[in-house]
Amino acid sequence: MAERYKIYDKLGAGGVGAVYRAYDNELKRWVAIKRLISANDASGDQGLAAELRREADALASLRNPNIVTIFDVASDAEGLFMVMELLEGEDLADVVARGPLHYDDFKELASQTLEALLAAHQRHILHRDIKPENIKVERLPGGRMQSKIIDFGLARAGMRARKQTEDQEGTVMGSIFYMAPEQLTRAPVDVRTDLYSLGCVFYEALSGRKAFDGETLNIVIDKHINHDIIPLNLVAPHVPPWLGAWVLRLMALNPEDRPTGAQQAIEEFRAWEKMSAAPPMMPWMPPGYGPPPGTYTQPMYPGSATTSTIPIQPGYYQPPQEEAYAQPVLEVVPDAEPILEMAAYTTPISRPSPTTGRPPVGRRTMPTGRSPSTRLHAPAPEPASSGSKAKIFAIIGTGIALVLGAGWFFFGSKKDTASGGSAATSILSTGPDKVKYELPQDRLFPPMDSDICLHLVAGVGCIGKDGKIAPPDGVILDWHDISPLGNDNLARAYNKNADYAPKRSFWPTPTSGIIGAKPSRSVLDFRPREGRPVAIALTDPAGEKSKFPFGQTPPRGESGMTLALVFQVDESRLPVRVLSLSGEDGSSVILRVDKYKKIIADFRNGGSLGSITCNGVDPTIPCTVVLTWQTATSVTEMRVKDAPGKTFRAAAKTKPPTAPLTRLQIGKVVGANQDNAPAEEQFSGYLAEVVMYSSLLKLDQIQLLESKVLRDHYIQGPPTTPPPAPAPAPAPSAPQK
Secondary structure (H helix, E strand, O other), X not given: OOOOEEEEEEEEEOOOOEEEEEEEXXXXXXXXXXXXXXXXXXXXXXXXXXXXXXXXXXXXXXXXXXXXXXXXXXXXXXXXXXXXXXXXXXXXXXXHOOOOOOHHHHHHHHHHHHHHHHHHHHOOEEOOXXXXXXXXXXXXXXXXXXXXXXXXXXXXXXXXXXXXXXXXXXXXXXXXXXXXXHHHOOOOEOHHHXXXXXXXXXXXXXXOOOOOOOOOHHHHHHHHHHOOOOOHHHHOXXXXXXXXXXXXXXXXXXXXXXXXXXXXXXHHHHHHOOOOOOOOOOOOOOOOOOOOOOOOEEEOOOOOOOEEEOOOOOOOOXXXXXXXXXXXXXXXXXXXXXXXXXXXXXXXXXXXXXXOOOOOOOOOXXXXXXXXXXXXXXXXXXXXXXXXXXHHXXXXXXXXXXXXXXXXXXXXXXXXXXXXXXXXXXXXXXXXXXXXXXXXXXXXXXXXXXXXXXXXXXXXXXXXXXXXXXXXXXXXXXXXXXXXXXXXXXXXXXXXXXXXXXXXXXXXXXXXXXXXXXXXXXXXXXXXXXXXXXXXXXXXXXXXXXXXXOOOOOOOOEEEEEEEEEEEEOHHHOOEEEEEEEEOOOOEEEEEEOOOOOEEEEEEEOOXXXXXXXXXXXXXXXXXXXXXXXXXXXXXXXXXXXXXXXXXEEEEEOXXXXXXXXXXXXXXXXXXXXXXXXXXXXXXXXXXXXXXXXXXXXXXXXXXXXXXXXXXXXXXXXXOOOOOOOOOOOOOOOOOO
């Protein structure tokens, strides 16, 4: 070693070796050298030396940007050593000591460390000593935080379950605060052991305090083994419930309740980031963590076939909430209480401003400048008996209910009143404080999504008259757009009047047979109530007008329009107008159903009119319609498909618009003092989803949109296998003689 590497100083020591800063005289670079075993130890235990050499060689084979790189494995007169890259930056422990991580930084930490573990596990290497001191973090020039896992000193090659290594005194090595119960009880360990330790690290990174802490080693060990933990949402109220549940899943007491590996943990994080703010009670959660008994059944974790069933009231069913929200960010201010602020994430929301009715804009500030204040953290409970623990969990349940209750917030008004009403002054800014909604994680997103300028989904962004997420059978005054181009546009009930607002409902399923809507699919009910029509219209999209079909902003796809929807009309109230879409130049698209149940699409631009009539497809059962309008050829087309699988496709020619189509209206109300609009202009039925593109989709994209994205999600069609042939009638018996 002395010929090539010059040792300068000792950087630290671990359970099986010391680390030194050294200079590589051949490659002219600074390196870190870790002495694994001395020559005396090697001579005394040849088996240990051989095993360490094999595992050091396995570590050297790892090539991952989030794992410290090993340049060489060699031995000299003093024993075995590894040459590694010398990392700059800080330990994660030093960063967390200044305050909990910002959400952006935590997401980078979680994804990068899990990717590192995935790479190691794929090489059949367990780390077994994951802790903040073994994660190096560095701020890159572009602002992102880079994480690298170091010190595989306790790592073992080979994925078979085996007991934790013990030192000569019989004590378990590794940091006691992050060790899995199976390590503490000398039970077999596997990849899920590393996930548990990483979960403890994530808990501390989000809250600034250890998940399992105590004055003595025995207290800490008992808390691990008994899973005595304060839910993350109580320790750090800024952490959304889904994130707290995900971290708790990594830290589940039983390995069977944890993800099967780093890959599943990554996938669950991505899925849960789009899930509801309050997952149901799950086996790995401490008592009192989940919401009060609800009324739905959903997967125990995203992708799981096992479900958690919450008791439901007779005759009442509530599916999981599909809304996604904006992530609160904790900004630490020296000598001040923590402040909850808003940033542009798609996770639970903070409390709205009392003046604007909207959440404040997050400043995305990194917590720096001081050690975590004790005011940020709930005090650790004293060791308690089983009776007192029950009281603690009862208090925890009450606190969680309060935290979850604060997540349901009040939305203010937006932009102008819907069609027919007088203009209303907007109390919302059009700046970056708009809340973003996303499709539920179980949905296939439409193709060519960069050109989607309007996307309305029943059950997502549906705001009731109290400014909160509308419950089933609740009226919908505001229906938020989830398209990126729309920038949180919304459709609003006529005059923002609950008498004319649709209701959030569930699509009626067929009483017999299997053809119709799938169970528990959310829809908006547009059937008139008390003689009043129901109507909702898109408010003025203002700065987003140019992004709509035929606007000035060029789309990525071919110039034109694609409009798709899923609906069902009320057979007893035909004819109806389903929707109309128009522009400032007088051009329009109108979709209606006549009294003979024929679906008609009218494309108009001045004196140019193209009308397409669909025969043979039944709109009184769930169906999909796709309307297209091509700029280059002036060709308009309608495609229809109903639940039994009947299809229709026809085209016409109409001169394309010269102004963007931005005025979308579903149903119609003639005036504030006229409750009964002409029947043919009302809409009576159910509407599940509307997707509009600022471009003309290609044929294969349209087929994907109407079938996989829309129809397969909402509609259950005919059986895939033909029914059995009827049994032949028995032959008549011969007459008796």
